[in-house]
Amino acid sequence: MGLENKENLTNANSEAANSSVEKNCETVDDGVKCYTLEDVRVHNMSNDTWLIIHDKVYDISSFLEEHPGGEEVLLEQAGADATESFEDVGHSSDAREMLQQYYIGELHEDDRKKDTAKQLLGHLVVTCCCCCCYWYRVSLLHF
Numbered sequence: 001m002g003l004e005n006k007e008n009l010t011n012a013n014s015e016a017a018n019s020s021v022e023k024n025c026e027t028v029d030d031g032v033k034c035y036t037l038e039d040v041r042v043h044n045m046s047n048d049t050w051l052i053i054h055d056k057v058y059d060i061s062s063f064l065e066e067h068p069g070g071e072e073v074l075l076e077q078a079g080a081d082a083t084e085s086f087e088d089v090g091h092s093s094d095a096r097e098m099l100q101q102y103y104i105g106e107l108h109e110d111d112r113k114k115d116t117a118k119q120l121l122g123h124l125v126v127t128c129c130c131c132c133c134y135w136y137r138v139s140l141l142h143f
């Protein structure tokens, strides 16, 4: 493939990414940008690396080489939701603060993982008047 073709392909990719931002995502409050999973997915290369952690989108391209845990683990998550692996490692509060400098926007509402089972259970325990839920609430208050 010639250089020109490669450039065309790159331009086409970035145009596709931009148009999907316009199509699916509005800018949320105070000019904060919003991205869909599709928007994030294309940024999965070592010179262009985005990650999602707790529904926030980060451009960590400039951080790969600095990461104390190595760049390999970050590249494995590139363009995807890294919340679970980030939490599994048990990152320090310093690491969590570092995230801020790479923040570029929010994940689109429709692409957020909805923990419906957990939500339902929480709702049941708070509103149900059966003995089990009642005593569970009492135990939460007293122990």
Ligand code: HEM
Pocket (backbone or CB within 6 Å): 051, 058, 060, 063, 067, 068, 069, 070, 073, 074, 077, 082, 085, 086, 089, 090, 091, 092, 093, 094, 095, 096, 098, 099, 102
């Ligand atoms: C942009 C997001 C991330 C930031 C800012 C970050 C930052 C850091 C920092 C500062 C450390 C040093 C230890 C600490 O202070 O907790 C660390 C260690 C580490 N990180 Fe990350 N990290 C990020 C994402 C990830 C992800 C997605 C993984 C996925 C597996 C990962 C895996 C590790 C590992 C394996 C270590 C080494 C832990 C050890 O040797 O004890 N990190 N990271």
